[in-house]
Amino acid sequence: MAGETRGATAGWTAGEWRGWRAAAQEALYGEQGFYRRPEGPAGHFRTSVHASPLFAGAVARLLCRVDESLGRPASLGFVDMGAGRGELVTGVLAALPPEVAARARGYAVELADRPADLDHRVEWLAEPPGGVTGLLFANEWLDNVPVEVAEVDPAGVPRLVLVRPDGTERLGEPVTGAEAEWLARWWPLPPEAGTRAEIGLPRDTAWAAAGSTVDRGLAVAVDYAHTAGARPPFGTLTGFRAGRETAPVPDGSCDLTAHVALDACAGPGARLLTQRESLHALGVAGGRPPLSLASTDPAAYVRALAGAGEAAELTATGGLGDFGWLVEPRGIPDPLR
Numbered sequence: 027m028a029g030e031t032r033g034a035t036a037g038w039t040a041g042e043w044r045g046w047r048a049a050a051q052e053a054l055y056g057e058q059g060f061y062r063r064p065e066g067p068a069g070h071f072r073t074s075v076h077a078s079p080l081f082a083g084a085v086a087r088l089l090c091r092v093d094e095s096l097g098r099p100a101s102l103g104f105v106d107m108g109a110g111r112g113e114l115v116t117g118v119l120a121a122l123p124p125e126v127a128a129r130a131r132g133y134a135v136e137l138a139d140r141p142a143d144l145d146h147r148v149e150w151l152a153e154p155p156g157g158v159t160g161l162l163f164a165n166e167w168l169d170n171v172p173v174e175v176a177e178v179d180p181a182g183v184p185r186l187v188l189v190r191p192d193g194t195e196r197l198g199e200p201v202t203g204a205e206a207e208w209l210a211r212w213w214p215l216p217p218e219a220g221t222r223a224e225i226g227l228p229r230d231t232a233w234a235a236a237g238s239t240v241d242r243g244l245a246v247a248v249d250y251a252h253t254a255g256a257r258p259p260f261g262t263l264t265g266f267r268a269g270r271e272t273a274p275v276p277d278g279s280c281d282l283t284a285h286v287a288l289d290a291c292a293g294p295g296a297r298l299l300t301q302r303e304s305l306h307a308l309g310v311a312g313g314r315p316p317l318s319l320a321s322t323d324p325a326a327y328v329r330a331l332a333g334a335g336e337a338a339e340l341t342a343t344g345g346l347g348d349f350g351w352l353v354e355p356r357g358i359p360d361p362l363r
Contacts (some may be wrong), residue, residue, distance in 0.1 A: 028308065029052050032302055038052065038191055039132045039200040040190065040191055040264075041190065042191075043188040043189065043190060043196065043198070044187075044188060044189060044190075044276075045174050045175075045185055045186050045188060045198065046172065046174055046175040046188075046189055046263070047172045047173055047174045047188070047228065047277035048052075048172075049172075049191075050090075050172035050173075050276055050282045050322065051088065051172045051190050052276070052278075053276035053277060053278045053282060054170060054172065054281070055080045055137055056242070056278065058278060059117075059278050060140055060279070060280065060282075060334070061108075061136075061137060061170075062137075062138055062139075072163065072268050072269070073165060073166050073201045074166075074248070074301070074340055074346050074349070075113050075114045075117070076113065077112075077336065077339055077340060077346065078161070078319050078337070078339065078340055079117055079121075079206070079232075080334035080336050080337055080340060081114075081117075081305075081310075081340055082113075082114055082117025082118050082120070082121055083117070083310075084119050084305050084308040084309065084310050085114065085117075085119045085161075085163055085308075086117075086119075086121035086186055086272065086305075087114055087121075087308050087309060088161065088246075088308055088361060088362070089102070089104055089122065089126070089130070089160065089161045090122070090126055090164075090246070091361035092160060092161045092243050092358065092361055093129075094162070094326045095358035095361060096242060096243060096358060096361060097291060098129070100129060100159075101129060101131055101144060101157050101159065101160070102126065102129045102130045102131065102160045103130075103131050103133065103155070103158040103159055103160030103162075103243070104118055104119070104130060104131070104133065104160055104161050104163070105133045105135060105155065105158055105160070105162040105163065105166045105239070106118075106132070106134050106135065106163060106165075106168065107134065107162060107163065107164035107165075107236055108129075108136065108155060108164060108165070108167030109134035109135055109136040110137065110254070111138075111141045112134045112136075112141060112144045112145070114163070114165060115133070115134050115145075116132075116144070116148065118132070118250060119145060119147060119148070121334040123170050128216050130160075131147075131149070131150065131160075132147055132148040133148070133149050133151055133154065133155055133361050134142055134143070134148050134149070134150050134151065134263070135151050135152070135153065135154050136150070137152055137153075148193050153241045154236055154257060155239065156239050156243050156325055157217050157239070158239050158240045158241060158243060159241055159242050159243055160238075160240075160243045160244075161240075161243055161244050161245075161246070162236060162237065162239065162240050162243070162244070162245045162246070163248070164233075164236060164245075164246065164247045164248065164249075165248045166247075166248065166249055166250075166321055167249070168229045168232065168247055168249050168285050168286045168288075168291065169248070169249050169250050169284060170229055170281070170282070171229045171232045172228065172282070173225050173226055173227070173228055173229060173284060174201075174224070174225045174226045175186075175187040175188055175222060175223070175224055175225070175261060175263055175284075176201050176205075176206060176209060176215065176222065176223050176224075177219045177220065177221070177222045177312060178216070178218060178219055178220065178222075178227055179195060179197055179219060180203055180219045180280065182217035182218075182219070182224070183200050184201045184299060185197040185198055185199060185201065185213050185221075186198040186200075186213050187222070188199060189276055191275075191276060192275065192277065193273055193274065193275035193276065193277075201225070202353055203295060204224045204227060205227060206289070207362070208225055208226065208227045209223060209225060209231075212226065212254065212256075212288075212289070213226070213257050213287065216259075220260070220331050221259050221260060222259075222260045222261035222263075223257065223261055224261050224262065224263060224284045224285075224287075226286065226290050226291070227285040229286055229287070229290075229291055230290050230291050232290075232345050233247060233291040233352075234293065237243075237293060237312075237329050237354055239354075240268075240356045241356070241357070242356055242357040242358065243355075243356055243357070243358060244353065244354065244355050244356065244358065244361060245338050245351040245353075245354040245356065246351060246352065246353050247286075247288065247351070248301065248349055248350070248351050248352075249285070249286045249288065249290065249349060249350060250283070250286060250349060250350075251285055251286050251287070251288040251298075251349065251350030251352075252285050252286075252287060252288075253287070253288065253289040253298065253307075254289055256285075257287070258285070258323065259344070261284065262284045262285040263283075263284045264282075264283060264284070265280035265281060265282055265283070266280060266281040266283065267279060267280035267281070281316075286350070288350045288352045291352060292352055292354070293354055295354065295355060296352055296353065296354040297352075297353045297354075297360060297362075298350055298351070298352055298353075299350070299351040299353060299362065300347060300348060300349065300350065300351065301336065301340065301341065301348070301349040301350070301351055302341040302342075302343070302347035302348070302350075304351040304353075304362055305337075305340055305341050305347075305363045308362075310337045310340060310341065311334075311337055311341070322359065345358050
């Protein structure tokens with residue numbers, strides 16, 4: 027993509043240098059940015075939501091557990107953070123039992139325009155609503171909250187990485203202030219030149235703000251994640267375009283994503299789980315149906331086999347099953363225990 031610049035960088039000259047946070051913000055969320063494109067995220071990559079309706083069904087069961095812990099309130103909120111085209115909130119509402127669905131209110135939080143065919147019961151918002159009683163669920167949202175990238179120079183000093191619209195990089199000023207404090211606390215870099223980190227402070231702030239909108243209930247963030255003691259030595263910043271991983275170029279032509287330090291985001295009383303653990307707790311497992319079903323009810327066996335395959339993908343080691351779930355109860359017991 028060197029030399030090619032989409033309209034998302036119309037106010038950014040080819041020779042201008044920016045930090046990765048500002049560059050990614052414009053490339054993803056600018057007026058002509060990646061997340062404004064009509065095909066939506068599903069046109070470029072596959073999340074758990076797109077992999078199987080079993081995922082929305084599991085989240086619906088989680089919402090039902092929250093509802094029970096809340097004493098079945100008159101209005102039960104479900105907030106889908108980073109909603110894409112509303113696929114998850116639509117699937118969750120459809121999977122709820124009628125008694126719960128009658129009290130449920132769905133909110134899709136997304137900067138792109140509301141899809142024309144979205145369920146009329148879903149309220150489309152640019153920011154999460156306040157005073158939520160229910161479940162706020164952020165599936166692969168935090169990895170798209172832009173962050174600065176730091177790299178250690180030959181003298182052993184962490185510096186901000188600057189980038190141009192074509193993806194060319196150079197080192198800028200040393201990391202200082204709150205960003206330096208975050209690195210020292212959550213991702214201390216060794217002095218070897220070329221080691222890198224993504225400074226997750228904006229994600230910590232974004233998650234704290236989103237979670238604070240839940241008065242009573244549960245806030246959950248699901249994402250590519252790493253924790254202290256297992257940080258990748260060269261960072262995780264990458265791009266996705268048309269279903270394939272590609273070089274991260276901040277020109278609006280591809281998704282820009284980096285794994286999340288979920289342990290840094292966690293607030294008081296939070297718990298970190300893998301997706302495999304969480305979905306197993308919600309009844310999603312990848313076991314094959316009994317072979318005897320094939321002879322007694324062949325159609326049911328085929329359906330069960332397909333479901334088992336989808337469940338296996340959602341919980342696979344080395345794949346979606348390794349995603350992190352950050353679970354923060356607010357005024358209720360942890361419904362995944």
